């Protein structure tokens with residue numbers, strides 16, 4: 001059993017680094033995807049704002065077109081009221097013209113407001129576009145760095161995996177190795193812990209005295225009751 005613990009400890013020396021490098025290999029692309037999604041979301045927000053400006057533009061154009069027709073109608077009414085002799089018809093023409101003038105004024109005011117809003121929105125969009133372009137440049141640099149780092153990490157990974165393969169000795173029982181592998185994943189790359197003065201150095205909890213005795217006898221794989229790590233004596 002001492003040989004088993006010794007073999008596991010040799011393996012642990014490699015697996016600590018292997019765990020870190022695997023984490024890097026997972027983390028880097030995940031971070032890249034997260035940043036990409038963020039940029040896509042910015043792009044979508046800007047596009048939505050552009051769409052809102054376009055809609056505003058269409059509405060302003062509609063208002064202008066209506067006002068143009070109303071102005072033509074006003075001129076016609078004014079002409080009619082001058083040519084007419086019938087007072088009631090003249091009054092009716094003037095009444096309609098006044099009402100139309102009010103509508104035209106209202107449209108002009110609304111159109112002006114829309115124009116101002118569109119101008120402000122366009123300025124804001126331009127600012128956001130500039131910012132997005134800058135973010136994209138940063139992101140592209142980041143992607144290049146990620147590529148380099150991933151290549152580097154993959155190289156280290158393969159070297160470590162090769163060393164691990166060599167280190168894996170036949171005298172490691174299958175269940176012990178499976179337990180060890182589970183712990184590597186569950187305990188952030190540290191499946192083993194030294195027991196020092198009855199205290200597990202993995203989680204700094206004291207273990208019961210009988211466990212110390214068992215470990216000293218060295219007949220079985222002994223785990224810390226608190227953190228489950230496989231214990232060894234310093």
Ligand SMILES: [Zn+2]
Pocket residue numbers: 193200201202203204205224225226227228229
């Ligand atoms: Zn522990």
